[in-house]
Ligand SMILES: Cc1ncc(C[n+]2csc(CCOP(=O)(O)OP(=O)(O)O)c2C)c(N)n1
């Protein structure tokens with residue numbers, strides 16, 4: 097039997113001064129704070145019995161969602177988000193009320209109130225997903241950019257898969273096809289060390305998932321997923337390659353899933369020391385500290401950003417919980433077996 101791997105560490109980020117404008121840096125922090133506060137709101141709502149089904153925390157994944165999506169042209173490119181990418185939705189211009197109504201499964205939601213976890217498509221915002229947590233979305237994303245390429249459009253697809261989901265067959269098929277066709281596809285493997293209760297040492301035997309890129313004949317890289325500027329710079333390079341017709345890129349982001357698989361899971365199987373180690377690398381806290389140290393923001397303006405964001409969340413929740421529940425018939429719409437509806 098292969099010996100157990102050590103828990104994964106991200107390679108050290110290069111220490112460099114930022115090449116971004118102050119406006120861009122403030123915006124990155126703002127999106128990450130929005131993601132963080134949306135997440136915190138969903139956890140509270142779950143405990144209050146106001147959010148149903150799976151509530152999948154993205155705590156610790158803010159830099160991945162925001163940094164990757166920020167590299168795209170939200171008017172021309174396309175986003176296929178996964179279940180821990182709330183920050184990507186915000187970057188693509190999805191509005192808070194729409195997301196809150198979707199997640200609280202109220203009447204008027206984009207899934208007609210039948211689902212709370214974001215399986216919605218919003219073509220006007222160029223957001224499609226998530227189709228499934230486990231790989232079925234990757235072929236759809238590849239197909240989308242195959243079609244746009246055939247139409248002569250310049251459109252890059254950004255999509256994500258977990259460390260566990262990356263082990264299913266559809267991911268391999270989609271990536272291989274995209275590589276052969278030189279499709280403008282960016283696949284981010286969000287390695288957060290666990291797939292439900294399975295540690296990554298029981299999911300795959302290679303050291304880095306990005307090493308698989310070699311087998312597809314594409315570029316691949318493993319990066320620290322807690323450093324938003326590194327994530328953005330890496331994704332920008334992938335976007336440039338895709339626009340030059342050089343095909344897909346595989347980016348593995350290393351983070352830690354800081355809560356259970358969903359909120360029903362107490363994640364007692366995760367070693368406490370691992371959580372403590374990664375808590376010290378909190379992507380939002382670290383970036384706020386960096387912007388303060390660089391003189392881009394003051395302690396006071398960071399505090400104000402957090403308070404304003406929280407106030408927006410509370411107002412959106414107040415509006416969403418006032419909405420009625422969906423009509424009962426909605427549960428049967430789009431169900432393919434007629435007899436189920438009888
Ligand atoms: C066929 C199938 N089996 C099981 C599930 C339940 N499920 C959803 S996500 C998931 C684990 C995903 O782990 P990973 O890909 O690492 O993503 P993470 O949740 O850690 O972000 C499981 C078991 C499912 N949705 N579909």
Ligand SMILES: [Mg+2]
Nearest residue numbers: 258259290291
């Ligand atoms: Mg995982």
